[in-house]
Amino acid sequence: MFTDVYSGNFEAMAAVDQFDSVRAQIGINHDGFSWILEPGQTFTSPEAVLVFSDEGLGRMSRTFHDLWRQHLISGRWKNKTRPVLVNNWEATYFDFDDKKLLQIADAARDMGIEMLVMDDGWFGRRNKDDSSLGDWKATITG
Incomplete structure (x- = not known):
């Protein structure tokens, strides 16, 4: 499971090649997006997170939610019931x-x-x- 840490317009895709290898890609949706960088400027893209489990969808979901709770949620709600x-x-x-x-x-x-x-x-x-x-x-x- 993978997602951007970003609420904007993003694109995610997965493809399987002829050797049964999976390639996953996620990022800002290029459709309608442009960013002009002047010399010396930088652009930092949104972070992406990926979790994996060989113990099924339930374990993967719990791992994903634990990742968000422990590392990505900040502020007053981090350790409180929402x-x-x-x-x-x-x-x-x-x-x-x-x-x-x-x-x-x-x-x-x-x-x-x-x-x-x-x-x-x-x-x-x-x-x-x-x-x-x-x-x-x-x-x-x-």
């Missing part, structure tokens, strides 16, 4: 309003969920996968 959250996306996709979100929040509260993530669609006329991402403007009211 809040349980619910994300509205799978429940509502593009079809939600205040009433639906409040119903989700009320049900979440009743189940002991501590945080609600209002995902995708809150920022404008997002009603399909190829519109409204990044074209919103924040407004402050009241």
